[in-house]
Amino acid sequence: MPFRPRPTVTRLARCEVVTVAGDLLALLEQLEDVSARAAAMGRPALEVERTVQHLLDAVSAVERALDCIGEGEQSAPG
Numbered sequence: 001m002p003f004r005p006r007p008t009v010t011r012l013a014r015c016e017v018v019t020v021a022g023d024l025l026a027l028l029e030q031l032e033d034v035s036a037r038a039a040a041m042g043r044p045a046l047e048v049e050r051t052v053q054h055l056l057d058a059v060s061a062v063e064r065a066l067d068c069i070g071e072g073e074q075s076a077p078g
Contacts, residue, residue: 021069028062031055 035055041048 017069021066024062024066024069028059028066031059031062035059 035052038051038055039048041051043051
């Protein structure tokens, strides 16, 4: 609607941060689930160990990304 007031850029940015954080949390849950299933694979031990380690590295990377979002500068109210 052309006459409806548009949200400010600050408000849009905050919504986007919340959306990205939610997506990262969902991804974190998925990675943890896949890691648990990978650990139970009936594959050679070294293969399982490497697979799980790479998945745990991915979990750590997602956690760091969430930390960065949480530590970001707060935008001034718009």
